[in-house]
Amino acid sequence: MKNNDSNSKTGEIKKFLDYFLEIVNEAVFSLLANKIRSGLAVLGIIIGIASVIVMLSLGQASQKSIESQIKSLGSNLLTIMPGALSTGTVRQAAGSANTLTLSDALAIKNEFLNKYIIDISPELSRRSQVIFERANTNTQIIGVYPSYQTLRNINLSSGDFISQFDIEGTRQVAVVGPQVVADLFGDGVNPVGKMIRISGKSFRVIGVTLAKGGAGFFNQDDMVFVPLSTAQKLLFGTDYLSSISIGIKDEKLMNQARDEIGYFLLARHKINDPYQADFSIMSQADILQTATSVTSTFTNLLSGIAAISLLVGGIGIMNIMLVAVVERTREIGLRKAIGAKNRVIVGQFLSEAIILTLLGGFFGIIFGIIIYFILSVILKFSFIISLPAIFLAVTVASIIGVVFGYYPAKKAASLSPIEALRYE
């Protein structure tokens, strides 16, 4: 009895499978009968899925590259910038005010050196034109102390970094990034000893930093380092700083150090209300958060647009299926006349829609990955295939197939067999 039962059960499953295969087989045949039309309908889904994959993957890759670049700037780092960052009323952008001085930096160092601080790096950074013979480039010029090298993990591929002597002597020497070398001297040239002009003043190149990689907003290879004193007096004519980087001994001390340094600096600037502070202090984590929140907003926006194209693709599928229902009215009538139940007709048209969208999903993934690969080469992003993105794309594609295929399928099933048979 039991045996019999399980036999009939496997029989049922076999029957269902056979039935299912037959429906899929028929769906494939009828789609092949209209290759161009099916292809065009699929194209919408392909574009939608491909763009979702490209956007999500690029977003993820840029997030990763920003993270790794900011980490390579040195962890356990606090950065003081002039001007305030938050509060409700309209403020100037951080970094634009002239409130931080070298004596601020030195006072902080004296006050906290043994307590929290490993070292401190006052910085003055502006963009400027750099010229070598006939080549020129616009790049970031940073006036630094020697401590910059240790705090920011700068390694040199040749020559030396800015030294204390260079600072004291206000020497016209420069350490250049590999991107600058490539732009000014060409690849593979060692520029150490060559003379370049920054803002009309000539500088001798004394070192080249090792490539850190990266692109876009945070390209650390596209920089020129000069002594801080030279930058202030000779190049930009200012006594102020654009930032102070502070290396903290232990990551656990970061928050405490930030608060104490903040109050110390407030007192130095004779400000009582912390909300009126003329500077802001950020940790690497803060910077990371800001940067990633910007890119993730951007990624979300682009993915949203991609999702809309996917929706449009889905509407395309529905359109095609509606046309197919009208075209095959007689066929539907015949099928119903010879015994097809409504759910069979629904299944037939639904499976056609799902096959279309899954095909679109499949090719969309392939095209998406290819486009993403090309973009990652061009933009020098890391190439990481995002599995969640692919999973999402396939899920969305099948959901679209079901959602946009259901209405036409239902419409087909609801046709009356005689009306359908009469239809010419």
Place this chain on the structure above:
Amino acid sequence: MTDVLIELKNITKIYKNHFIETKALDNISLKINRSEFIAIMGPSGSGKSTLLHILGLLDKPTSGEYLFEGKKTLQMDENTLADFRNKKIGFVFQAYNLLPRIKALKNVALPLIYAGVDKKNREEKAFEKLKEVGLKDYADHFPNQLSGGQQQRVAIARALVNNPSIILADEPTGNLASFQAEEIMKIFKNLNKEGKTIILITHEEEIAKWAKRIIKIKDGKIIN
């Protein structure tokens, strides 16, 4: 003792649209026994197609009662009716209504899919029926590779494949030349000899002559 296959009691069918009501069938009562061969005749608009659709469970009458093998059909839901059409009734249409994308054999096997027969049995049975209508060499042909007469024979094979109680044919020779029509009618006659119940609609005396019983219908009423 006669074996009643179909019984219609006071069947009326009224078509309505926004402007007019048309009485397609007017209080028709009819008994059909097993193994009958009936031709329903009448001018166009007489209601003969409507009658066939109701007999074939494709349409429901506005009022009346319809017993098929003693079972009341008007209370059945759509799925039960689909099963009935699948297993008990074979349809043959004027325009053949074969699916153009699939070969003759698969066209014949189509009702068996809906009956849940597995692939091997489907093809065996379908081939057997093709042989019966004299098309065993055409199993791999697509409908558009066949003549009108051949297509209609494929359609008859399809109607027979599930071994139905009755064959309903709606002007089966309407699109055919007379020599082809004769072939089709010979097939029907043989089927009837083997015991199949056959009802066909026609407006041609020539065709109706093949049947054993002729029902004439005019203005929705049986007139003989």
